[in-house]
């Protein structure tokens with residue numbers, strides 16, 4: 001697993017972007033105390049999800065207003081061809097957030 005940041009950096013309702021060498025950028029958020037890690041780039045286009053926001057337990061794309069459910073990744077209000085969002089396995093270990101990222105293809 002790769003260390004991303006301190007757990008306290010991940011604030012309820014906000015999206016934090018992290019650039020990790022050798023991997024596509026990732027985004028983190030916290031909802032009801034739980035941390036979620038997902039690709040910063042939307043699965044259907046090149047928009048950055050960290051420039052969107054979190055609302056009602058969903059990550060919202062600030063460009064197309066697609067909404068991805070935190071946890072399941074199920075997409076609502078999708079633009080054509082937009083699949084569900086995939087979340088990375090993550091852990092809060094001794095005050096640090098770690099995630100199992102996928103290497104760049």
Ligand code: FES
Pocket residue numbers: 042043044045046047061062063064065066079082
């Ligand atoms: S870039 Fe995919 S929903 Fe906006």
